[in-house]
Amino acid sequence: MSVLDQIETAASPEGARAYHYGVMARAIDAVDRLGPGARLDDLAREVNMSPAHFQRLFSEWAGVSPKRLQQYLALGHAKALLRDRFTTLAAAHATGLSGGGRLHDLFLRWEAMSPGDWARAGEGLTVRWGWFDSPFGPALVTGTDRGICGIAFSAEAGPDAAFADLSGRWPMARFVEEPDTLRPWADAAFGAVPDRAPLFVIGAPFQIKVWEALMRIPSGHVTTYSEIAEAIGHPRAVRAVGTAVGRNPVSFLIPCHRALRKSGGLGGYHWGLPVKRAILAWESARAEAAEPA
Incomplete structure (x- = not known):
């Protein structure tokens, strides 16, 4: 799925939460591979998004910043x-x-x-x-x-x-x-x-x-x-x-x-x-x- 397709899917209310978790699941995998010290730019690149867009989706889903959630996701x-x-x-x-x-x-x-x-x-x-x-x-x-x-x-x-x-x-x-x-x-x-x-x-x-x-x-x-x-x-x-x-x-x-x-x-x-x-x-x-x- 292209970035444009992803954005269009997320734009529909019925698809928003599933889309957000899809991003989160890929981000979790990236944290596992890159380690909890991965930078915002690195994580955004893993999910094919700009850092600003990625941070906004992160915060909408979790209620905290990507950096804070990385700590929560760590074992x-x-x-x-x-x-x-x-x-x-x-x-x-x-x-x-x-x-x-x-x-x-x-x-x-x-x-x-x-x-x-x-x-x-x-x-x-x-x-x-x-x-x-x-x-x-x-x-x-x-x-x-x-x-x-x-x-x-x-x-x-x-x-x-x-x-x-x-x-x-x-x-x-x-x-x-x-x-x-x-x-x-x-x-x-x-x-x-x-x-x-x-x-x-x-x-x-x-x-x-x-x-x-x-x-x-x-x-x-x-x-x-x-x-x-x-x-x-x-x-x-x-x-x-x-x-x-x-x-x-x-x-x-x-x-x-x-x-x-x-x-x-x-x-x-x-x-x-x-x-x-x-x-x-x-x-x-x-x-x-x-x-x-």
């Missing part, structure tokens, strides 16, 4: 988050921090399913789906009458893999493409300040506990898999916690991206580590901007 920022913004789940819950983050005012409705419902794997259920722009590239959103049941990012995995993953969680359900029905929930989820959206998920009791713990991590903060294991009363189940985090069906709203290794390493991410790094940077920038000067 060292994960360690800094653990050092400076790390909040244990027990402390977050005790102090009410779980309700203070932007994403943690979500109305979360867990619908308990009987073993029989689980065994039917969605039989008789209608699941609507649609593609939407998000700050992190194209997002597949699925939902029932009761709420969002899946969010997948396809920038790294690809659209076919994203759809196969979410639809495979409800193998007996009827899937219907109805983006207009889901749009209010998607708009709430991916707005500048993510708003309330009902969630409808299926999972084993252990998985549900892990996902509830993830919901208690404030935006702009992170935790570790071992802290989650402690918080849910299974301190030795770190590996099982990691598996449950990876099986989270509703990316971003149930913030599995906020779980890191003790070392500060990012660990895995179902939809690709570049997306995880971008989400953490995006949230950190907004958390820092919201702090009193």
Whole structure:
């Protein structure tokens, strides 16, 4: 795609956010290759833009300068988050921090399913789906009458893999493409300040506990898999916690991206580590901007 084509694509409101993330994804790759000390001119050249245009897009997407976001994108920022913004789940819950983050005012409705419902794997259920722009590239959103049941990012995995993953969680359900029905929930989820959206998920009791713990991590903060294991009363189940985090069906709203290794390493991410790094940077920038000067 030429620079002119890119600019024309970005000019349409529906393509703007996907375009911005596309630029960001290439910039992330450039930071990986050139190192966090790369100059603005070097990064702009990597994405075939003038430095001024590149800086403007950066700032529109992240809310901070390219130089500041480079720091957020560096692996060292994960360690800094653990050092400076790390909040244990027990402390977050005790102090009410779980309700203070932007994403943690979500109305979360867990619908308990009987073993029989689980065994039917969605039989008789209608699941609507649609593609939407998000700050992190194209997002597949699925939902029932009761709420969002899946969010997948396809920038790294690809659209076919994203759809196969979410639809495979409800193998007996009827899937219907109805983006207009889901749009209010998607708009709430991916707005500048993510708003309330009902969630409808299926999972084993252990998985549900892990996902509830993830919901208690404030935006702009992170935790570790071992802290989650402690918080849910299974301190030795770190590996099982990691598996449950990876099986989270509703990316971003149930913030599995906020779980890191003790070392500060990012660990895995179902939809690709570049997306995880971008989400953490995006949230950190907004958390820092919201702090009193």
